Amino acid sequence: MKESNSILRHARYVVSENLVTGFAFLLFVLIALAALFGPYIVPHDPLASDTATTLRSPSFKHWFGTDQLGRDIFSRVIVATRLDFAIALSSVILVFAMGGLAGIASGFFGGWTDRIIGRISDTIMAFPLFVLAMGIVAALGNTVTNIVLATAIINFPLYVRVARAEANVRREAGFVQAARLSGNSESRILLTHILPNIMPIMMVQISLTMGYAILNAAGLSFIGLGVRPPTPEWGIMVAEGAGNIISGEWWIALFPGLALMLAVFCFNLLGDGLRDLVDPQRRT
Amino acid sequence: MMARRTRKKARPRVTGDVPTSMPLLEVRDLTVEFATRRGVVRAIEHVDVAVAKGETLGIVGESGSGKSVTSYAVMRILDRAGRIIQGSVLFSGLDLITKSDADMRDLRGREMSMIFQNPRAALNPIRKIGHQIEDVLLQHAQVGNQDVGEYAIQMLDQVQIARPRERYHAYPFELSGGMCQRVVIALALACRPQLLIADEPTTGLDVTTQKAVMDLVVELTRKRDMSSILITHDLGVAAAYCNRLVVMQNGHVVETAKSQTIFSKPSHAYTRKLMRATPRPGVSLRELLPEDVRAPRPKASPARGAGAPLLTVEKLVKEYPRKRDVTLFARLFGPKPPIEQEIFRAVDGISFSIKRGESVGLVGESGCGKSTTSMMLMRLIDKSSGLIMFDGENIGEIPPRDFTRLPLRKRIQMVFQDPTDSLNPRYTAARAIADPILRLGDISGGDEVRARCEQLAQRVGLPNELLDRFPHQLSGGQKARVGIARAIALKPDLVVLDEPTAALDVSVQAVVLNLLQDLKDSLGMSYLFVSHDLNVVRLLCDRVIVMRAGQIVEEGLTEQILSEPQANYTRELLAAIPHPPV
Numbered sequence: 001m002k003e004s005n006s007i008l009r010h011a012r013y014v015v016s017e018n019l020v021t022g023f024a025f026l027l028f029v030l031i032a033l034a035a036l037f038g039p040y041i042v043p044h045d046p047l048a049s050d051t052a053t054t055l056r057s058p059s060f061k062h063w064f065g066t067d068q069l070g071r072d073i074f075s076r077v078i079v080a081t082r083l084d085f086a087i088a089l090s091s092v093i094l095v096f097a098m099g100g101l102a103g104i105a106s107g108f109f110g111g112w113t114d115r116i117i118g119r120i121s122d123t124i125m126a127f128p129l130f131v132l133a134m135g136i137v138a139a140l141g142n143t144v145t146n147i148v149l150a151t152a153i154i155n156f157p158l159y160v161r162v163a164r165a166e167a168n169v170r171r172e173a174g175f176v177q178a179a180r181l182s183g184n185s186e187s188r189i190l191l192t193h194i195l196p197n198i199m200p201i202m203m204v205q206i207s208l209t210m211g212y213a214i215l216n217a218a219g220l221s222f223i224g225l226g227v228r229p230p231t232p233e234w235g236i237m238v239a240e241g242a243g244n245i246i247s248g249e250w251w252i253a254l255f256p257g258l259a260l261m262l263a264v265f266c267f268n269l270l271g272d273g274l275r276d277l278v279d280p281q282r283r284t
Numbered sequence: 285m286m287a288r289r290t291r292k293k294a295r296p297r298v299t300g301d302v303p304t305s306m307p308l309l310e311v312r313d314l315t316v317e318f319a320t321r322r323g324v325v326r327a328i329e330h331v332d333v334a335v336a337k338g339e340t341l342g343i344v345g346e347s348g349s350g351k352s353v354t355s356y357a358v359m360r361i362l363d364r365a366g367r368i369i370q371g372s373v374l375f376s377g378l379d380l381i382t383k384s385d386a387d388m389r390d391l392r393g394r395e396m397s398m399i400f401q402n403p404r405a406a407l408n409p410i411r412k413i414g415h416q417i418e419d420v421l422l423q424h425a426q427v428g429n430q431d432v433g434e435y436a437i438q439m440l441d442q443v444q445i446a447r448p449r450e451r452y453h454a455y456p457f458e459l460s461g462g463m464c465q466r467v468v469i470a471l472a473l474a475c476r477p478q479l480l481i482a483d484e485p486t487t488g489l490d491v492t493t494q495k496a497v498m499d500l501v502v503e504l505t506r507k508r509d510m511s512s513i514l515i516t517h518d519l520g521v522a523a524a525y526c527n528r529l530v531v532m533q534n535g536h537v538v539e540t541a542k543s544q545t546i547f548s549k550p551s552h553a554y555t556r557k558l559m560r561a562t563p564r565p566g567v568s569l570r571e572l573l574p575e576d577v578r579a580p581r582p583k584a585s586p587a588r589g590a591g592a593p594l595l596t597v598e599k600l601v602k603e604y605p606r607k608r609d610v611t612l613f614a615r616l617f618g619p620k621p622p623i624e625q626e627i628f629r630a631v632d633g634i635s636f637s638i639k640r641g642e643s644v645g646l647v648g649e650s651g652c653g654k655s656t657t658s659m660m661l662m663r664l665i666d667k668s669s670g671l672i673m674f675d676g677e678n679i680g681e682i683p684p685r686d687f688t689r690l691p692l693r694k695r696i697q698m699v700f701q702d703p704t705d706s707l708n709p710r711y712t713a714a715r716a717i718a719d720p721i722l723r724l725g726d727i728s729g730g731d732e733v734r735a736r737c738e739q740l741a742q743r744v745g746l747p748n749e750l751l752d753r754f755p756h757q758l759s760g761g762q763k764a765r766v767g768i769a770r771a772i773a774l775k776p777d778l779v780v781l782d783e784p785t786a787a788l789d790v791s792v793q794a795v796v797l798n799l800l801q802d803l804k805d806s807l808g809m810s811y812l813f814v815s816h817d818l819n820v821v822r823l824l825c826d827r828v829i830v831m832r833a834g835q836i837v838e839e840g841l842t843e844q845i846l847s848e849p850q851a852n853y854t855r856e857l858l859a860a861i862p863h864p865p866v
Binding site: 173174175177178179180181182183184185186193196197 | 689698700702708
């Protein structure tokens with residue numbers, strides 16, 4: 001109770017110190033709202049095509065204009081938030097569980113565990129990551145599940161390294177030795193003593209990779225892997241609009257691209273803010 | 285530049301007298317504030333300090349008294365949150381507070397320099413020490429490019445580093461802590477400054493090293509007719525090396541006087557309290573506490589010192605392979621058969637025993653193997669060979685991994701050196717104390733465990749309302765109490781105390797030592813007290829074992845060893861302890 005109170009106070013302090021962080025938090029709330037309630041608040045059906053109103057430029061009726069099939073781009077951008085967000089979030093949760101656990105085990109136990117996990121992540125890092133993701137989706141099948149999996153796999157080394165380094169410095173800490181004396185087994189020490197202590201750093205990592213995950217999912221859809229039309233998704237929408245830019249219909253690609261950029265931007269800024277929040281140096 | 289540096293050499297040595305001439309450094313009415321999350325904090329308020337030419341001034345106080353902040357303000361190296369609110373700092377007539385940053389950079393190192401607590405952190409780890417000295421010299425244009433190397437070697441020679449020409453090429457990690465501190469001193473004195481500020485220069489060094497380093501500082505500053513400020517928490521060190529002392533408490537100067545005067549007639553209550561709490565010969569544990577809080581000692585349990593030994597150690601050895609770079613290349617093409625790996629014996633065949641209810645001190649300098657010994661006894665690491673018998677059972681044969689879950693685990697517990705490091709920052713005090721009870725204890729259920737925790741907290745003198753706090757919300761002494769409560773939670777027979785008070789202020793140390801004594805008397809535990817401080821060991825232990833380089837040098841009753849040491853090494857250790865003149 002007391003602790004959560006002081007965290008709130010600290011959060012307020014960090015936000016007031018750095019307005020950019022405040023802005024990022026605001027943006028995050030907007031994105032979250034769009035993801036949760038998007039389909040219920042949009043003015044038009046994102047899938048309904050209307051041949052009478054194709055390729056209309058932004059107007060009062062269609063804020064972001066309409067596309068080749070006369071679908072309202074504003075509605076499609078808002079509704080797409082949920083899908084992109086869900087892909088990114090589930091892949092990040094997946095990689096957090098896999099990479100985080102593998103990393104702390106690697107840092108805590110050392111020896112062979114460390115070597116095997118380290119070599120696995122080195123192998124992943126040896127490939128150009130986006131090409132690897134393409135390969136995984138192409139090989140496993142063109143589904144949303146596989147996009148999630150591919151995004152998780154390419155982020156795996158990042159999580160392993162952060163978790164490994166954090167666990168490694170705490171391996172011989174006094175409180176870990178004390179936990180051994182208290183009769184905790186090694187795996188229990190890992191889960192109940194080490195894990196809670198590296199959680200804050202991992203939260204920062206989550207936020208930073210979240211933006212990357214969104215970009216990756218959109219990128220895969222852009223080149224035609226994963227999500228298929230007519231599902232509203234930022235990457236597909238940019239791909240659909242790309243051909244029309246030359247002929248002057250810039251809005252089809254611009255607005256989903258802008259949404260994508262803002263989302264990535266928001267998570268990166270949020271990561272910096274979170275780092276300030278959990279950094280003990282900033283706590284006085 | 286050089287001409288200006290040559291000062292008159294024959295200057296009368298300043299003795300204990302308070303000098304009458306204009307002081308070299310004069311701090312007047314200095315107030316420093318820090319902006320923190322919880323608002324503005326005044327670190328020091330209206331501090332007046334003066335240092336005469338050639339004088340050594342000691343600033344003494346416990347943690348948080350503002351002694352370091354004062355020196356940082358003088359050097360103008362406060363971090364960004366700190367601000368000098370009022371007051372003046374006059375250094376040979378110049379007001380340092382109005383100086384620009386560029387001017388200060390020029391003054392620092394050339395006219396005034398500083399030695400910090402951790403010598404290793406003060407040196408650049410990837411640069412040869414000779415080059416680091418050259419950097420300072422060239423920065424302040426003290427010596428020309430041609431002579432700078434020779435001058436650096438000369439400096440190393442002056443701080444009594446053996447084979448300076450060879451050591452010029454050494455990296456900091458190749459030198460011991462005491463050697464690193466000598467290099468730092470060489471750095472600080474390279475440009476012949478007029479003022480040297482030493483901030484806890486020997487904390488973390490062994491007593492014999494401490495003596496060598498402090499003797500060196502005093503000798504060099506005397507020879508060069510420099511003034512120095514020695515910041516320390518140790519009254520013994522301050523008394524042994526300073527002309528005058530300034531005692532600080534909570535950001536205020538409470539007393540300023542000559543060293544002898546302070547020790548013979550301390551005028552301020554806080555000074556008296558500090559002096560009383562400092563362990564010294566001929567004083568019992570209870571006498572360290574203020575008169576009004578001295579409780580009578582609980583009755584000693586009858587099991588004291590009787591019967592078969594609780595713990596017997598025979599020919600215990602711990603070996604580590606000395607790391608050698610055996611690359612694949614060397615393994616394939618090197619001489620056959622391959623060179624045998626060198627072996628380093630951290631503990632080299634020691635034997636001793638501890639009886640029930642007895643407390644035994646294990647004394648030695650860093651690297652003598654005392655911590656390795658205690659880790660082996662605790663079954664945290666494996667032994668290489670030898671026998672560890674605990675109450676008739678050969679616990680040395682049980683691998684550490686399995687030992688964790690045995691009922692025997694309950695009976696051997698430990699109190700760690702650093703109370704902060706040994707508490708999980710995410711656990712409340714109650715959760716930390718409950719950890720052993722939940723894993724190995726015979727009770728379960730939230731309420732019962734909580735009740736046990738409160739009982740233990742009461743036992744170690746920790747108020748119940750602090751039980752729900754996190755370690756960062758507790759003071760050092762309170763954290764030490766949590767650590768002790770955790771160690772005694774399962775009513776162990778043997779507790780290893782690994783320098784439990786090394787990180788605490790003297791007044792807190794006095795309280796914690798008394799607490800440990802009372803707990804031992806009332807619970808009938810045995811202690812193995814690992815320490816480098818003979819004065820503290822004297823207070824708490826019945827017997828003492830002196831270790832050096834993995835072997836036992838001397839063993840016997842505490843009084844006997846401290847009054848008539850047989851081994852030369854023990855005598856050396858005893859002689860190195862600085863004593864307040866009381």
